[in-house]
Amino acid sequence: MTKQNYHEEFYKQAEYYDIAFDFRDIPKECDFLEGECLKHMGCKPSSFLELCAGPTWHTIEFAKRGLKSTALDLSEHMVRYGLDKAAKQGAKINYIQGDMVDFKLSEPVDLVALLMDSATYLLDNDAVYRNFKCVAASLNKGGLYIIEIGHPKHHYEDWNAEHCKWTMERGGKKVTTTWGSQDDPFDPITQITETSVRLEYVDGDNKGEIVTHAPSRCFHANELMALVDASGCFELVTMYGSMSADIPFDNDKKAWRMIPVLRRV
Ligand SMILES: C[S@@+](CC[C@H](N)C(=O)[O-])C[C@H]1O[C@@H](n2cnc3c(N)ncnc32)[C@H](O)[C@@H]1O
Structure with a gap:
């Protein structure tokens, strides 16, 4: 397991993180993720993997919608907290303690997501490629990898x-x-x-x-596109400026994120 420093002491406080980041409309975000599958895969996903899942909001929501839902996180505290939270809500999830740059699933899934700027822990291009390789190996052909990163304008x-x-x-x-x-x-x-x-x-x-x-690490748009191209694992299908299909990736006020939708080739 990685020895990389990743604000571990902060994430140990899993319940406080769960409170601090509970400002999103999770069902709406999951509608967006499902909608992208419908558009770019031709069907809704039947299985989901959330990387750097923390308290597993999206994993739980998708489990409630009937998807086979798996979470992965480096922090054992998050894993324990997420499993307990899912059990309390009657959601059946699988939670793996693991590193997003070095993992293997027993069965591939239709949709993988890396949300809330967790990609910033991919500190160099080698880490990005390792992550892309693991994700590609965990996705069915044509499956989607959707990443939520801060908009480059903020830099x-x-x-x-x-x-x-x-x-x-x-x-x-x-x-x-x-x-x-x-x-x-x-x-x-x-x-x-x-x-x-x-x-x-x-x-x-x-x-x-x-x-x-x-x-x-911060990302720029051209750099991200070049990394996707060079990886040979994915094609860039589209980009959004928020976790919503109504917000294009541009420099408008409403676009506060960079959300690449990648399809496994
Ligand atoms: C910003 S939180 C995101 C949590 C959740 N996805 C959300 O939407 O709020 C980042 C999470 O990434 C985890 N993490 C950091 N580096 C990681 C790595 N290399 N592999 C897996 N998880 C990692 C942390 O433990 C933490 O739970």
């Missing part, structure tokens, strides 16, 4: 502290997350930022703060 914007700090509450637990800081060192050659993540929690009488630092 050129002035620092906006408000965008990086937010508070979420659930069941009397309050979690404030600060993702990144203006002072995080950035290497323009490797495109790697030593990204700081701060988690402040109030959980009954229990209050605390965890600060972690780990490298994360």
Whole structure:
């Protein structure tokens, strides 16, 4: 298993992560993912793999829709938390503790997703190719690999502290997350930022703060297209600017993500 630093101490707090990132409309995002399969595979998927799955929102939603649903994550804490969460919701999922650049499934699936900027942990091109190879080997021919990455325009914007700090509450637990800081060192050659993540929690009488630092790599659009081409595993079918088929990948305000839809060749 990789020894790469990936904000492990932060992800150990799986329940707090689950609260902090619970701001998405998961059924709508899964509709989008299924819709892309319908468009580009000609049918809805019958099986799904979520890489870097964390608390497994999408894995659980797809399991509830009847798909054979598998999650994979490096963090044993996330695996334990995700399995427990799925069981509480009556969703049957499979959760593998593993590395997104070095894994093998026993059976291929129709759809693989890597969401919420987790691709930033693919620190160099070799890691991207290793990930593409594992995913291609885990997909049925014609199957889709959909990746959610930050929009490249954000790399050129002035620092906006408000965008990086937010508070979420659930069941009397309050979690404030600060993702990144203006002072995080950035290497323009490797495109790697030593990204700081701060988690402040109030959980009954229990209050605390965890600060972690780990490298994360940013992607540009041309670079991503070249990597896809050179991999020989995938073709780029389309790109979106959000987890919605209505938002094209352009420089409009609404486009805040870069979502390549890749098809296994
Ligand atoms: C930003 S979270 C994303 C969680 C979830 N996909 C979501 O949509 O919120 C990143 C996750 O990636 C996991 N992770 C980081 N590096 C990984 C790797 N090399 N292989 C597998 N999982 C990894 C972390 O443990 C964490 O759960």
